[in-house]
Amino acid sequence: MLSPLRVLSRKRVFAFIPTGSRLLRYTSTHARVPPGGSMSSRNRAPSTATSTSPPPRTQSDHASAQKVEPTTAPDSAYWNDQSPATSSSAPGTRPAPEPSDSGLTGKVESVEINLAPGLELRGHMRQVVGAVLDLLQGKVNKQKMERRFWADDAVFEDWASKAVGIVEVDAKWWGLKAIMSDIDMIEHKVISVAPKRVDMEVVNKYSLKALPGVEKEVRSIVSIELDGDDRIKRVCDKWNGKLPEGKISEYFRRAAAISTAKVVNVPEHS
Template sequence: MRSPILFSLPKSALQASKFNRPLLYKTSKMSTGIPSQAPVSTAAADSITENHAGGSGTGVSASDLGIENTNISTAAGVNLSERQRVVVGSVLDLFAGRPSLKKLSLWSDTATFADPLTIAEGRKQYSAQWYGLQAAFSSIERLKHEVVSAGNPIEMNLSTKYTVKGIGKEQRIDSVVRIWTEREGGEGSIMKVEDRWNGEIPEGAIAKAFRNLNSVVVPAFVSVPKNEEEDAKKGN
């Protein structure tokens, strides 16, 4: 990854994480307002849209979407459909800091991403969260993963090592990730992804305030590509 100019969030936001996981963002290639995102206009995206509208969802493969994580580990007795493998692979790519408009086209416009710091609601907010990983961390290493449930939500255990850009601090985070889709078997759009660090998400008004602050601030400082050409320039 290229080394961008970095922007640091206020201390109050940074201290919200018990992992002291600072979030740093690009100031290069930014518009003056909150970035917008145009829909993917390729034939592959059209096919995805058709599938979400009520098709089987089996017409789009991992290669169509440029998904890199195709070797999905499952617990004994857990069998994923091909569609679920596409969904899980795309989410693993996102956690590895490898977002793209094609991968995010699997998500509903009104989908939600939640972790201990954030409730990102809607395409603008969750897209900025995923693209923000590229700006925040110099490397993201997936240590291991295992899908433990093929239901709805799909559930997997995930261990990831993050190296913070600029200071080199490393942090391992063990997560329980849950993925909800519109229908069973991974069919339809992704509606929600929940990332529970060490199996827990803190509750209460203060935790919610920090989450909402983060989801509002991040889109203002993270540049989300408007089209595939801009996406390619970012190396996605």
């Protein structure tokens, strides 16, 4: 049976608890210390080590105490296939990504690419798809149309025109930007991936400058093909999943592409 607590003073409390031959003593954190001295030995917990005062801290000690150990940044996937950290990297750091040989890094706005389940798109092909998604929204610039990214005999075709050769293809993209007041890509999804080909479903809403307030929403299948040098050789935009057929439609589509190349102002390429 526990003995009752005895209060010997306002700031020191002793609790007598029978534990065999041992006496457990609890001393308040506010126990009074005699002036000019320390607590008596009976009021201190026994210690096996001799207590010594630490030497005064120097300025260098304060500086070292304020140092913060570097932490490793969380590993996150990057859209253009960055390489993960390797064992040869310095502790607490992440190596710079290996340079991509596509030359499109930092020039593509469509970095978030939706993929059908089970598909993977990496490296150069991922950047090419992002660049084409930009072009389909009228976001054309000289960097995306550099000749090293496009084959000389590249082809672009949709329901309205069929551009053959890089000169006509270049003019087609700049012409799309010129005649449209706005192109809103509502959704897109990559549905097929092969070593040299990608197919996508795209839904765009077009607004013509010539017809203010008139909008046209189109669902299409877009195919991108690369040549042996990984340059874009063909982009096919099939509105509602198909292209016009027949020689007459072919004639007018070719005429539209040729006339566009003659009237559209295309920036010069170095």
